[in-house]
Amino acid sequence: MAPSRHTRSPRAALRAVLVTAGLLAAALQPAAAGTTGLRLQAAASLHGPAAGRPLPLGIAAALADELAGATTATASLELPPHLIHPVPPQRTAGPAPADEAAGGPSPPEKPYGWARLRHDLPFVARKPANLSSGEKWSALAVTGTTAALYVFREDIREAWQDSSSDSRTDFLNSSRIMGGAGFAPAVAFAAWAASQLTDNEREREAAQLVLESWAMSAAVAGIGSFVLAAERPEDGNNVELFSTEGRGVSVDVALAASVIPPLRRQYLRVQPGDGTGRRILKHGISALLYSGMVLVALQRIDADKHWAPDVFLGAVTGLAVGGALNQAHDEAQATRSQVHLEVLPGGLVLTWNLNLGPT
Numbered sequence: 001m002a003p004s005r006h007t008r009s010p011r012a013a014l015r016a017v018l019v020t021a022g023l024l025a026a027a028l029q030p031a032a033a034g035t036t037g038l039r040l041q042a043a044a045s046l047h048g049p050a051a052g053r054p055l056p057l058g059i060a061a062a063l064a065d066e067l068a069g070a071t072t073a074t075a076s077l078e079l080p081p082h083l084i085h086p087v088p089p090q091r092t093a094g095p096a097p098a099d100e101a102a103g104g105p106s107p108p109e110k111p112y113g114w115a116r117l118r119h120d121l122p123f124v125a126r127k128p129a130n131l132s133s134g135e136k137w138s139a140l141a142v143t144g145t146t147a148a149l150y151v152f153r154e155d156i157r158e159a160w161q162d163s164s165s166d167s168r169t170d171f172l173n174s175s176r177i178m179g180g181a182g183f184a185p186a187v188a189f190a191a192w193a194a195s196q197l198t199d200n201e202r203e204r205e206a207a208q209l210v211l212e213s214w215a216m217s218a219a220v221a222g223i224g225s226f227v228l229a230a231e232r233p234e235d236g237n238n239v240e241l242f243s244t245e246g247r248g249v250s251v252d253v254a255l256a257a258s259v260i261p262p263l264r265r266q267y268l269r270v271q272p273g274d275g276t277g278r279r280i281l282k283h284g285i286s287a288l289l290y291s292g293m294v295l296v297a298l299q300r301i302d303a304d305k306h307w308a309p310d311v312f313l314g315a316v317t318g319l320a321v322g323g324a325l326n327q328a329h330d331e332a333q334a335t336r337s338q339v340h341l342e343v344l345p346g347g348l349v350l351t352w353n354l355n356l357g358p359t
Contacts, residue, residue: 224317
């Protein structure tokens with residue numbers, strides 16, 4: 001009896017399976033940081049020891065989710081050796097990660113600890129040399145805004161001082177909470193204490209992110225004040241380069257801004273499954289954090305301690321350092337979410353883990 005014309009050959013069936021797997025992998029590629037990631041590691045050779053006969057291909061898939069647990073599915077195919085070829089590493093389009101572009105070490109396995117700190121410090125230091133095209137445009141916008149504020153800084157100071165009042169000064173002085181030296185360490189301690197109760201890596205990572213962002217932002221603001229050494233408004237209007245007497249970048253505002261990116265990454269990013277109430281809550285808390293930063297900036301102007309460009313550069317410093325640390329942790333998280341090909345006697349095993357990020 002002649003076979004049906006709808007019957008597929010084994011090779012055609014295999015191609016259909018591989019095409020389906022490719023489409024699934026493409027669909028799982030991340031559209032933005034923090035979403036499901038899929039990365040492929042290639043074995044040096046996928047040819048088994050028994051050349052000339054079909055090799056069993058075992059596929060084990062594990063989808064990890066912090067809330068829902070894990071599910072496992074297995075399947076097997078008879079794959080002829082002549083169809084097996086080494087698989088090149090896969091990566092999404094766009095600029096190379098900062099570590100890869102600069103030839104840096106691979107990120108550590110844990111998202112916290114001393115190894116994580118040793119990775120984050122050089123990552124932030126190399127970041128200015130590894131800006132994406134969008135980040136370069138942002139840097140250009142910051143430069144232009146700073147120049148404009150310098151042109152009008154005395155007019156801004158005069159207008160603000162002319163409209164000063166005791167009630168406004170009292171309000172701003174009482175609102176300078178986030179600019180205090182102890183605010184970020186207190187937030188970090190609260191996150192770490194919560195991790196002792198929940199045993200959740202997210203809280204430990206949050207504590208370290210906040211402390212790193214706080215310390216690095218203070219250091220970068222200090223360097224910026226040395227490079228762009230502007231006098232305090234109450235002392236004069238001179239601006240020098242490379243002087244230890246300068247105050248060209250507000251450290252208080254940098255400290256206030258430094259806690260925002262880590263907290264948003266760990267707790268305030270809107271997830272696809274968030275309901276309306278949760279979305280409103282996350283946006284509301286984010287707005288409060290940014291408002292706190294702005295109040296610190298206004299207080300420094302009101303107290304005649306900083307010019308308008310000083311507080312602007314302080315805010316940019318804290319947000320940029322925190323954002324760079326977020327990127328370092330996002331790339332490490334994507335690295336931990338990957339596919340492994342392992343060659344075994346008589347075949348190979350494909351395993352993939354999908355890290356869905358902090359929830």
